[in-house]
Amino acid sequence: MATPQHPVACMSVDVEDWFQTENFKCVLDPARWDEFALRVESATDWILERMAETGAKGTFFTLGWVAERCPSLVRRIVEQGHELASHGHAHELVTKQTPEVFREDIRRAKGILEDCGGVRVIGYRAPSFSITDWAVKVLHEEGYKYDSSHFPTLAHDRYGHLSGAGAEDVIFQPIEGFWEVGMSTVSLGRKGIPWAGGAYFRLIPGGMFRNGIRKILKERSPYVFYIHPWEIDVDQPRLPGVPLTKRLRHYTNLRLAPGRFAELCREFKWTTIREVLEPQLGANAWSL
Template identity: 50%
Template sequence: MPKFQTTQAAMSIDIEDWFQVENLKSIVARDTWDERELRVEANTDRMLALMDEHNVKSTCFILGWVAEKCPQLIKRIADAGHEIASHGYGHDLIYNLSQDEFREDMKRGIGIVEDISGAKIKGYRAPSFSITDWSIDILQELGLTYDSSAFPTVAHDRYGKLEGMDSGNPIVEIRPGFHEVCVSVLQVGKKGVPWAGGGYFRLFPYPLFKWGVKRILKADQPYIFYIHPWEVDPGQPKMQGLKRSHKFRHYNNLNKCTDRFDNLLGSFDWRPIGEFLEEHLANQASSQASSNQS
């Protein structure tokens, strides 16, 4: 299968387990996590094997709680050459935390993952994309250089919102030296449709989803994809008592996701977000220098 040739497609995985997602929080209390079956290690290993088959490197946004429980997994991710990034520690929505609580969550999560992996973390993704303007200041304070949580032009009941992200530019320097790398949106008329992965990857018919990815790339826009290890695990526990909408969001088409992920890996040239951002900034600087000379 010939690949769609591009330098603008970035692959990312949010490393968290099935019971930590927002859709299950109404029935899975935080103080019961230690009692739950850990499935993240086997699921992530399956994804690492698929990426290795396709020679794909990704950005792994790792939850500190998972790193504590599965340190060898984090070492395998780093040893395989994937970019190590942060997903915080406890998977709390940012806008439900105070600034001090968020800062402590980040310090704990970053410290654990850096100690295990030996990597210096530069990137972050907020749980359920719950990014806020004040959290950007804290991320920069802690030494990070980019975030990839914003869905520009999209309204969603959980997503956060950043000022200055409505321009349509998917990469924005929102603080001096700190960039927002937006999660991908497909413009359909005046409406922005989330097209970056996750539940949307499972909800839409796969040929339609793949068409949308190509449309974004053909418009010379970067494409940022995300997925979770629990999404390639149709055998995970089926929790009872969920709201119908939450049940649908979480369990829809889990049985199809591994094959779709495998196909997607082989259909495009992928790279980690950090590598893509560095090249984008270098090209931007080169263009600016050429413009100044002319």
């Protein structure tokens, strides 16, 4: 299997605004998104600044919906040497879409992102990691070359799984010619604990989380971390009526996340998923 020779840490950012998360769908119809002031641009700029300070590079899985409204943000991501990739357009779980709706969603996002960024977009991350086998085939047919959503864990109700991956596989081909770069976990018996970001990153003490990254880098490189711009946006509006479990998932320890993220940038040498997959795909795969 195509595991890099040296330990590699991939930074990834899922570029969406605070009101677009799955946790809020139960109280907020996506038809209302345009009622809210955008905070994603300034929050993503904060992330870009921290990464620039330490020379970190990353893959920015950006929503087509956001790119339509913030095209200059997309250009800044590309100009600063990061990889532009797709988080789809409307941020609906893959498992709730038909293949036809999914095809339209990923095609639309790819077109908008490529127009704004002037680069070819070949990477995809599913909303809430909800990837599933049929979607991989559609992604491949629409010109995507890789996905980064597979979580080898049973610890979360929404995280999707792909067939054909061994428990130890981080990089694998779910279908011929299409690659998966899975999200990182720490082994606990036969189940993995997600160790890649999100609420786990905010709940687990910072030093312990960084120790886990070091361990993964030694055993199963590449390590893949993800963060959302809203996770470092401590002053974001609080939405009323969100059920307790979803409120906890979204808001717990938000105030600690900016400092912890800056610490991660300083401690590890971060790169893009593009760099990890170049041996498989060739450097021209990202050229328009």
